Amino acid sequence: xxxxxxxxxxxxxxxxxxxxxxxxxxxxxxxxxxxxxxxxxxxxxxxxxxxxxxxxxxxxxxxxxxxxxxxxxxxxxxxxxxxxxxxxxxxxxxxxxxxxxxxxxxxxxxxxxxxxxxxxxxxxxxxxxxxxxxxxxxxxxxxxxxxxxxxxxxxxxxxxxxxxxxxxxxxxxxxxxxxxxxxxxxxxxxxxxxxxxxxxxxxxxxxxxxxxxxxxxxxxxxxxxxxxxxxxxxxxxxxxxxxxxxxxxxxxxxxxxxxxxxxxxxxxxxxxxxxxxxxxxxxxxxxxxxxxxxxxxxxxxxxxxxxxxxxxxxxxxxxxxxxxxxxxxxxxxxxxxxxxxxxxxxxxxxxxxxxxxxxxxxxxxxxxxxxxxxxxxxxxxxxxxxxxxxxxxxxxxxxxxxxxxxxxxxxxxxxxxxxxxxxxxxxxxxxxxxxxxxxxxxxxxxxxxxxxxxxxxxxxxxxxxxxxxxxxxxxxxxxxxxxxxxxxxxxxxxxxxxxxxxxxxxxxxxxxxxxxxxxxxxxxxxxxxxxxxxxxxxxxxxxxxxxxxxxxxxxxxxxxxxxxxxxxxxxxxxxxxxxxxxxxxxxxxxxxxxxxxxxxxxxxxxxxxxxxxxxxxxxxxxxxxxxxxxxxxxxxxxxxxxxxxxxxxxxxxxxxxxxxxxxxxxxxxxxxxxxxxxxxxxxxxxxxxxxxxxxxxxxxxxxxxxxxxxxxxxxxxxxxxxxxxxxxxxxxxxxxxxxxxxxxxxxxxxxxxxxxxxxxxxxxxxxxxxxxxxxxxxxxxxxxxxxxxxxxxxxxxxxxxxxxxxxxxxxxxxxxxxxxxxxxxxxxxxxxxxxxxxxxxxxxxxxxxxxxxxxxxxxxxxxxxxxxxxxxxxxxxxxxxxxxxxxxxxxxxxx
Numbered sequence: 092x093x094x095x096x097x098x099x100x101x102x103x104x105x106x107x108x109x110x111x112x113x114x115x116x117x118x119x120x121x122x123x124x125x126x127x128x129x130x131x132x133x134x135x136x137x138x139x140x141x142x143x144x145x146x147x148x149x150x151x152x153x154x155x156x157x158x159x160x161x162x163x164x165x166x167x168x169x170x171x172x173x174x175x176x177x178x179x180x181x182x183x184x185x186x187x188x189x190x191x192x193x194x195x196x197x198x199x200x201x202x203x204x205x206x207x208x209x210x211x212x213x214x215x216x217x218x219x220x221x222x223x224x225x226x227x228x229x230x231x232x233x234x235x236x237x238x239x240x241x242x243x244x245x246x247x248x249x250x251x252x253x254x255x256x257x258x259x260x261x262x263x264x265x266x267x268x269x270x271x272x273x274x275x276x277x278x279x280x281x282x283x284x285x286x287x288x289x290x291x292x293x294x295x296x297x298x299x300x301x302x303x304x305x306x307x308x309x310x311x312x313x314x315x316x317x318x319x320x321x322x323x324x325x326x327x328x329x330x331x332x333x334x335x336x337x338x339x340x341x342x343x344x345x346x347x348x349x350x351x352x353x354x355x356x357x358x359x360x361x362x363x364x365x366x367x368x369x370x371x372x373x374x375x376x377x378x379x380x381x382x383x384x385x386x387x388x389x390x391x392x393x394x395x396x397x398x399x400x401x402x403x404x405x406x407x408x409x410x411x412x413x414x415x416x417x418x419x420x421x422x423x424x425x426x427x428x429x430x431x432x433x434x435x436x437x438x439x440x441x442x443x444x445x446x447x448x449x450x451x452x453x454x455x456x457x458x459x460x461x462x463x464x465x466x467x468x469x470x471x472x473x474x475x476x477x478x479x480x481x482x483x484x485x486x487x488x489x490x491x492x493x494x495x496x497x498x499x500x501x502x503x504x505x506x507x508x509x510x511x512x513x514x515x516x517x518x519x520x521x522x523x524x525x526x527x528x529x530x531x532x533x534x535x536x537x538x539x540x541x542x543x544x545x546x547x548x549x550x551x552x553x554x555x556x557x558x559x560x561x562x563x564x565x566x567x568x569x570x571x572x573x574x575x576x577x578x579x580x581x582x583x584x585x586x587x588x589x590x591x592x593x594x595x596x597x598x599x600x601x602x603x604x605x606x607x608x609x610x611x612x613x614x615x616x617x618x619x620x621x622x623x624x625x626x627x628x629x630x631x632x633x634x635x636x637x638x639x640x641x642x643x644x645x646x647x648x649x650x651x652x653x654x655x656x657x658x659x660x661x662x663x664x665x666x667x668x669x670x671x672x673x674x675x676x677x678x679x680x681x682x683x684x685x686x687x688x689x690x691x692x693x694x695x696x697x698x699x700x701x702x703x704x705x706x707x708x709x710x711x712x713x714x715x716x717x718x719x720x721x722x723x724x725x726x727x728x729x730x731x732x733x734x735x736x737x738x739x740x741x742x743x744x745x746x747x748x749x750x751x752x753x754x755x756x757x758x759x760x761x762x763x764x765x766x767x768x769x770x771x772x773x774x775x776x777x778x779x780x781x782x783x784x785x786x787x788x789x790x791x792x793x794x795x796x797x798x799x800x801x802x803x804x805x806x807x808x809x810x811x812x813x814x815x816x817x818x819x820x821x822x823x824x825x826x827x828x829x830x831x832x833x834x835x836x837x838x839x840x841x842x843x844x845x846x847x848x849x850x851x852x853x854x855x856x857x858x859x860x861x862x863x864x865x866x867x868x869x870x871x872x873x874x875x876x877x878x879x880x881x882x883x884x885x886x887x888x889x890x891x892x893x894x895x896x897x898x899x900x901x902x903x904x905x906x907x908x909x910x911x912x913x914x915x916x917x918x919x920x921x922x923x924x925x926x927x928x929x930x931x932x933x934x935x936x937x938x939x940x941x942x943x944x945x946x947x948x949x950x951x952x953x954x955x956x957x958x959x960x961x962x963x964x965x966x967x968x969x970x971x972x973x974x975x976x977x978x979x980x981x982x983x984x985x986x
Contacts, residue, residue: 094209094218101231102210102224103198108139110167111232118143118167118232143167147185152261155316156308162187162201167230173222177245178204180252186223191324200224203325204255206246206275206332207290213324215332217291217366221245246275246290259328260312275330278313285365285418286331287393293366294393294418298322299329367391367420379457384435386422392472394421394433397448397463403558405596406458419464425473431466438535442466447690450638451535454600491529491813495521495611496604500576502616502648511656512649517613520668523798524676528806529813530607532639532691537603539584540610540634540644542567551701552594559702563588566597573633574646576612582644604643611675614648621650627792628653629772630671632679640685640693641811645675666796670787673802677809678788680776683721684714686744687810694720694810711771720744724761729839731902733886740765740775744808750800754822755782757830763801764833766790782833784824784853797822824853838890857895876907 101110108128110118119128119140128137138144144165151160164185165171174186187201189212199212200223207215210224219242229236247254253262259276266273274289277297285294298321305316310327312319319327366372372387382404396402396417422434431442440449443466453460497517503509544563552560567586571578581601588597604610620629628649632642647668655664677686684695684704695717698705704714721740728737741762742748751763764779769790777790778801785793788802799822807814825832831840841851853866855875866873877894884906891902 097210107144151258153309153311155311158309162190169229170226173226178255179249180255182252203328204247277329287395287418292368295331298332367393383419385420390422391420392423395465397465403461404458430469431472440535491607493525493528494608496608498612500614502614506615515656515661516664520665523669527815527818531813534606538643539603540582541584542586543571562594573612573644610644612646615651617651627667628671630675632675642677647671680713683716728836730887731889731892735887739767746804746807750804755825755833756827757833879904
């Protein structure tokens, strides 16, 4: 009706010659006697002035020919101005009119250029009035126009002069050369595959079809001369159109552009209605067949599927891939806090603000779906299709903080100290990681763990869209374990196997763990590894999340003979559990090849047939990581008796390397060293002990260990976690000691420091009985661990040309021995306006920088006399506790 009223109001070839300018003067000269237009054509028909209507010439290229096309175009000023702005083409010389049919000629806009505009000859199921048409009505001189009534989006908008002034064939060629999209045109026969239309909140299909006979040469855009669009009023240019019944303004003409011969996109509805914001359509959705999860309503928006990933439907334990369509109408809300949120039945998917694909799993009443959608940028949807949204207090937010689900094994619960170990050690350690890590990519549904296959025999099933599933050849084990512990059925999927040579899921599926979750089995059993006196605990990850490779289940065993809840041991026991959980969360050589980039893509290339890392495996069958994760570097290693080249493994992960360079104050650092000693379980899975000492992820136990920014940076670089860097502890070992400390041997470092008349800290060169000092990197004192070894030390570890009290022949037997001792009281201190006040026993003594002051203090029936060497106020008052070394004279007295 609106279209026909447009004709009645003046958009017709008969009215063009009567148009007037803004002053009310006729645009076409009139005869004085009759006041009729004076201009006529060769047949004697009255015609408008060329400033209103005339021909434009276009060079029209197809795949088979190049011709000149002369098209009729309107050229009135406001209409042309609006067209130039609409198409973003300031060279435009006229607004082309349809020339395909004499019935339509000169009375309609060219459909190829503005397909869904109200005044095109063949109406779309929804047509909109543009500013171009409104500009025409202003140019008639008869109307005042409200341009706010124009539709804000439209077909062909802002596509430029190449789109509006060249053939569709030439436009597609230009866009291909630029490696840019040539939407709205298309080149695939895919009536069953759909795409969200950029000019409408609907999905559509490419209307390319094959005719029985060749098209005219000027319309042959492909090697096959019979290929062209179903719509000749678009000059046979194939484009994405809505799959609707469309009608013409020609009397008696009613066309269906989506005949049964074209096939039909599966929507779960009774027809192919594709406009999303149509509430009346929702009643036609068949819930038991709505495999595309369509929702039609005022809050609905069209969302494309990721065509490179799976859309897998599981129904009654049968699995099939739905390959069409590639888009769905989905309900949404716009949140000021979270941006665009898509609603899939009772699930919410929070889209990244800038847009990106999201994998999801949905358990429905009639079927389950594993799918992937492409989130558009938030501003595109919430600006155009924005609806009202609930305040944060009215709706639950997605929790991304890591959350542990804990299973305490029978071995742990049988420990007589079970409750105390749990509350004093396990829970504080897990709480630390829950506060430190958030899950970066949250699934829309719970994470389901997979069952283990009988005899470990599996096959990879590659679906048509390229996604890969793993299925068991012989069925599944009765019990699926995480290391030694059975995984309860409520966390497990059904058995993924083959039935009649078709992939299928047999049996029921458990509820799984939350999308931000991690299932951890906590054990305290005297297993075979625990028979080693040096082993405190061990851990591993046992399952990874599909689609991200994040470890989501793991096992930690605390060796019971090493387990202590004595007050003096609790802190170190918590550190040990935090350390082991770091391994289970991904700080492990088995995880390096599965790390992800910031945008979620794998750091290590993947095998397209299995989606596993493609660089091979080492002798322990561990997948090799890319050189952008771990690489080898060479270092010159100087000792007192030799110079060698050491080849070591280093992290080159961006955040780890940046933190290491900043901590050590070494801008040229080429990698963060990994441990190269200790054998399997220590080497390659810890930071180098020599340069990290008491850092949490160094290779051996320290009384106090610190989770530094180095360790947290690793988890940031995994691509799996959002990391709270404020949880890093104040780790001081190696701080600002420079490249000489971190990249040279300890012998060379000590030699350089002596030459500079600097302390050789943290190293020492005196026997332990004579060298007791405060540790500059911790609130403790210790003795030098230089000792005589039972065997001669390898040449590369001989660092002394002389040691007081040691003969030259014995020097090859001396090297660092046990860990530093911390067996002494820690003195409390306060900072006052006059400096440091030491509390020794009950005596308060003021202390100035570097001063040696006498003390004579009593505490617990002990009298201590001697000298205290005061630290600097800055050093003392920047820490919570400090140790002051008491320098006692030879005739000291303790009572």
